[in-house]
Amino acid sequence: MAAATSFAGELTRADLERRFAPPLRVGDKAGDVPVWPIGSELAPDDGPVGWAFESIDLAPIPGFEGTPINLLIALDARGNFMSVEVLRQHEPVFLGGLGESPLHEFVRQYAGRNLSQSITVSTIYGASSAAEGAGNRVVLDGITKATASVRIVNQTVLTAAVAVARARLGFAAPSIAGPPARAREDRYEQRSFGDLLDTGAIATLRLANRDAEALFADSDAAGLDPAALAAPGETFVELYVAWLNPPGIGRTILGDAGFAELQRALEPGQQAWWVATAGRTSFLDEHFVRGTAPARLTLRQGGVPFELRDADLDPRTPPGAPPLNAALVLKAAPLAGVDPGSVQDFELTFARARGAILPEITHRGVHVNYRAPESYFERPPAPPPDWLIAWQDRRTDLTVIGAALALLAAVLARPRWISLSPRRLKLFRFGFLAFTLGYLGWHAQGQLSIVQLTGAVKMLYAGQSLASYLYDPVSLLLIAFTLASSLAWGRGAFCGWLCPFGALQEFAAHLGRLCRLPQRRLPRRLAQWLDRGRYALLLALVGAAAFAPRVAGKLVEVEPFKTAITVGFDRTWPFVAYAGVLLALGAVYYKFFCRYLCPLGAAMVLGGKLRLLRWLPRRRECGKPCQRCRHRCAYDAIDRNGAIRYDDCFQCLDCVGIYHDPERCAPVMLLRRKARHIC
Template sequence: MPPPIRRLFALLLLLLCACAQAGELTLDALQRRFQPPLHVQPQLDDLPVWPITSELEPEAGPVGYVFESIDLAPIPGFEGTPMNLLVAIDRKGGFIDVEVLRQHEPVFLSGLGEAPLREFVQQYAGKSLKQEITVSSAYGNTRAGGSETRVVLDGVTKATASVRIVNQTVLAAGLAVARAKLGFADPGARGPTARARADLYERLDFATLLKRGLIGHLRVTHAQAEKLFAGTDGEGADEGALAEPGGTLVDLYVGYLNAPTVGRAVLGDARYGDLMKKLEDGQHALWLATAGRVALIDDQFVPGTPPPALSLTQSGLPVEMRDLVFEHPAPDGAPAFNASGVFRVYAQAGLDPARPMQFTLTLTRAKGMMLPRITHQTVTLDYRPEAALFVYPPEPPPEWLVAWAGRWPDLLAIGLALTLLSAVLARPDWVARDARRLALFRNVFLAFTLVFIGWYAQGQLSIVQITGAIKTLTAGQNLASFLYDPVSLLIIAFTVVSFFVWGRGTFCGWLCPFGALQEFVALAAQKLRVPQMRLPRGVARVLDRGRYALLAALVLSAALAPRLAESMVEVEPFKTAITVGFDRSWPYVAWAVGLLATGAFSYKFFCRFLCPLGAAMTLGGKLRRLDWLTRRAECGQPCQTCRHRCQYDAIERSGAIRYDDCFQCLDCVGIHADPQRCAPVLLYMKKGRTVAPFPVPVRAADARP
C-alpha cells in the first residue's frame, strides 16, 4: 500500500475512534432534562462535566454535576464499543440519576431489548459513591448486601457480563468527578487503608505515650516564632514573645483515638467505648489539644466545624476533619490544656492512619491599630503512630474477579466436562468402538453443551467476540472486558489449546451450543425419515468459501465501520437461539428457525457453509500439530466405507481426513476400531488373513485437490 494511502487510512481510523468515544449532548439538551429550580451551567474547561445549580441555594455554588461516561470512563463493552451513560451526582457523591444514551451490547440491541438495561440503571438513583456497589446475577452473589456501606444491584439474566461493565463504567466516571470536584480521595492509588487493631491494648501513661510517639507533640517557643516572622510585617509585633524568648507560644498534641492504646489512655475506658459506638465504619477520630498562649479553638469556634487554624494533609492531599462535639476528661498525667477536642475524619476522605500525617498550625500576627497588616506563618507536626497498632485488610478483589467467584459452580462443572472430553479425544477408540456407546456419550455431552453451557451458563462463543476484540483494540483499549464473562473465557482458552492438538472440530463438534441444537434437529429429521440432501461437491466448495467471505467482511467492518458490523453479525443466529432462547422479534426468530429447518434437510448446513465463527475456527485449526485420527493403508485404497458414512464430507477418496471440515463426530474412529464394521478387517477375516493389531497412520492431506 503506498505511503499516502496508508496515512489516509490511519487518519480515517483515528477519526472513527474519536467519534466513537466523544460525548453527544449539548447544554440545551441537558437543560431540558433538569427543570427548575435546577439549572445546568456551561461545561467546565478543566473537566468534561456540567455543574448543576439550584434557585433554592443561589449562594451555594454547584449542588451537583452531570456528565457523560464516555468522556471519563470509555470502558469497552462486551461487543468492543464503549457505552455512553448520562450520570448525575449531587455534591455529597449521591447518584441523582443514570440514563442510557448509547450502547452497543448485542444482548440489549435486539436480543432482550434496551428495557432491562434501562431498568437496571434506574437502581443507581439514591445510591452513593461512598458505598460499595456490586451486581448480583442469576448464578448467585458472593457479596453481602443491604447495608449502608454495601449495595448489591439486581442484575439482568442473560446479560451478566454486560451489566457488570455498566457498573464499572458508572463507578469509574462518577469517582473521577468526585475526586476532582467533591474532594474524594483516591484510596485505590495505594490499596485499602489500615485499620486499628481492636485486640491490641497496652496500659501506658501520658509520658510514655509521648515518648513512644503514640501521641504527637510539637512545641513552638517565642524565639522560634519570632524567627518564623523575621523579615515580615509580623516581626517584633508580639511584645510577649520579645519579653520571654524561651517561653512557650504553643504546645500542640495529637492522638489517633481509634487505636485502643491511645484512645483508652486519653478518654478513659467508658468514654472510649462511647466514642467507638458513635463512629461509623471507616471513620477516624483524632484527639487535638493545645497549651500555651495559642489555643486550638476559641470562643468564636462553631461546634461541628473544622478547627480554624489547624489543617490535616496526607501525601500532599488535604483531609477534612470536623469537630465531633464529644465531651471528654483530660488525660491523667497530661499538662493543663487551653483547648481540647475530638475531631472526626469521614471514610471517603481516604485517610490512612498508618501512614504519616501532617498537622499544620497557622500562626497569625497583626501590626497596626487602625488598619492592621495581618501576617501568617505555619508550623507542622508530623505524626505517625506505631505500625504495630494497625492491620491492613486484604485489598478488595476487582469486579471481574467477583464475577469469577460468583460463577465457580458453573466453571467447575464445565471444567470437569472439558476434562472428560479431553480424555475421550485423547483415547477415542474405547468410546467409539461401540456405535451405541458412542451415540449415547455424544448425545449426552451435546445435551450438556446445549442446555447447560448454552442456555443456562450463557457460554455460547460468537463472532461478536472477535469483532468486539477488533473494535476494542482499534480504539486503543485493552481486552479486560473479556474477564467479565468467565464461562466464555474458559471455553475460549480451551478451544485455543485444542487448536494445537485436535484442530477446529473440538469446538465446532462438541462445544458449540447452536451446533448441538443443529445436530439434534438433524437427528430428529432422520428419525422422521425427512429426505436428506447432500450437496454436489462443487456447490459445497463454493458455499464453503462463502463463510470465509463473511468472516472477512465482518472483520473489516469491525475495524472501519463499527455500526455496520453491529448489523452484519446478525447473520449468526446464536444470540437468537441460545443467548435469549428465541425471545426476540419475529425476523430474527424466523432467520434462526429457517437455518435450523435447512439443517433438517442438509446436515448442519449453517455450521458447514455459513458460519463465520466456524471459518475463524478453521483458520485456528491450522495450528494443529498432530494427525490424530488414525487410518489404515487400506483406507480409501480401496475402502470407501468411512467416506460414504461421513455426514460432513470430510474424508477424501484417498482416505485422508480433511481436518478443516472434520467436526470430530468419531464415527470413522469407531468404524476403524470395530472389527465388525471395518471393511478391510472383515475382508481379511473371510480370507483367513489377519491385519496388524495397531492402525497405520498416514499423513492427512488438508488441502483439497
C-alpha cells in the same frame, strides 16, 4: 480518530436542563473535570447540591461487544447516587434480545446508594445476594442471561463516580494496603493522658521560640518576633493530635459524655481528631469561625490534602493535660477516605508580615506525623475485584464445565475405546451434545460468538484493554480450551463438540432423519462457493468492527446464536424465523449453517491452521481403493484419495471407529477373508 470521537460525551447543557427541572438548575460544564454542577434555586448561595456527568468521559470501559456503555450519572454532595440513566449501549443481549427495559430497571437500583458502600451485582449462578446487608455491602439485583454485561455496567458506574468524587468531594484514592482501617470499638482500657502520650496514641510536637525563629532565618521575616528573641528557650507552640474514633483514645480525651456526643455527630466511616495547642501560639488564627476549617492546619496522606472542619463540639481539657490555648474536634468529610491505619501528616503553618502598607507575607510550616498504635484499629480485608467475584459466583459452573472439558480432551486424545462401538459412540456423542446445548449453552451462557472476536477488534483498535472479558469466566475458559485444542486437533474440538448452536443443529438433523426427511448434499461447486463466502463475511465483520462499529453491530446478526441460545428464542419474530429456517435447512442439509455460513467457524478454521498433529489414523488402503469412510462422513471432510481435510473435520470420530473396528474397516475385513481362504 473515528474510534476516539466515538468515546466522547454527547449531551449539552440543554439536555441536562430537561432532565433536572426546577428548583434544580444546571451550571456550565467544568473545564478540569467533565461534570455539570447541579445547584438549587432554594439555596443559590450554598454551591452545588450535586454533579451530573457522562460515564464515557471518565470511564470508557468496553462492553461485551467492544463499545463502551454511556451512562448519565448524578451524584449529590454526600456521595449518594441521585440517578443513573442509560444513554447509549451496544450490548448484544440488550439489542433485540432481552430489550433495553431490563437494563433500565437495573440502573434505577443505584438511586439512593452511597459511594462509601461496597456495591456488587447478584447472579443466578452464585450466592452473592445472600450477603445483602452484610456490613457496608450492597448487592444489586442482576439480569439473567446478561451477567457479564451488568457487571461491566456496575464497574463503569463506580469508576466514573469515584473519579468525580475525588475531584469534587475530596474522596481519596484507595489505600495500597486495602480499605481504610476502622476503630476497634470492642477494646477499651482506662488510660491517662500521659499514657496516651507515652504510647503514641497522642502525637505531640514542641517548638521553642528559637526553633520558630530558625524557620524564618533565611527570609526577610527574620527577627520580627521580639518575644521570641527575648526568651528563646520558652515554648512557642506545643501541638497535640489524637484520633478520636477508638473508645480507648476518645473516651480518655473527651470523657464518656463527650465521646457519646461525638459518635452521634459522625456519619458511618467518618474520622475525627482532637487537635490542641499550648504555648504562645495557637493553631487557630483571629479569623477562625466555628464550623469551618482552621486555616493554619492541613492534613495530608499519600500527598493528598484533606480538609478538616470543626465538628462544633466543645471538648473538655483532658485530665493531666497542660494548659491549652485552643482545642477542637475536627472531622474529615464522610467520603474522604482517610486511612487512620496509615501515617497522617499534619502541617501547622505560621505567617509573618513585613511592612505596614502592602506587607510582604512569609509562610513557614512544621509537620507532625501521626499514626495511632495498631491495638486501636483493625483493617478489614480488601474486597475482591468485581471480575473475581464473577469467577467466584461461577465456580460451580466452572468446575462442571472444566470436568466436561477434561473428559472431552481424554476422549479425543485416546478415541479408540469410545469409537470402537457405534452404539457407545452414539450414546456418548448425543449425551455430550445434550450437555453442551442444555448446560453449557442455555444455562451457563457459554456460547462463543463472532461478537467476541469483533469486540476484541473494536477494543484493540480504540486502544482499550481486553479486561472486560474477565467478567465472563465461562467464555474465557472455553476460549482458552479452544485455543489449546486447536494446536492438537484443529477446529473440530469446538465446532464438533462445544458449540451449543452446533449441537442444536445436530439434534435438528437427527430429528429430520427420524421424520424421514430426505437427506441431501449441496452440489460440490455451490458448497465450495458458500464455504469461501464465510471467509469474505469474516473479513467484512472484522473490517467493520475496526472502521464502522455500528455496521458491525448489525452484521453480526448473521449468527443465530443470540436468538437460539442466549435468549432461548425469546425474541421478535424475524430473528426467530431466521433461526428456524437455518435449523430447518440443517434437518435436510447436515449442519448447513455450521458448514456454509458461520463466520466464527471460518475463524476457527484459520485458528486450526496451528494444528501440530495429524491425529486421525489412516491406512495405506484408505482412498486407494477403499471409500467407506468418505461415504460415511457427513461433513464431506475426506478426499477421494483418503486424506482427511482437517479444516472441514468436526471430529465426530466415526472414521476413527471404522478404522479400529475389524467388522467395519474394509481393508481389515478383506485381509481377514484372505487369511481364512489361505487356511
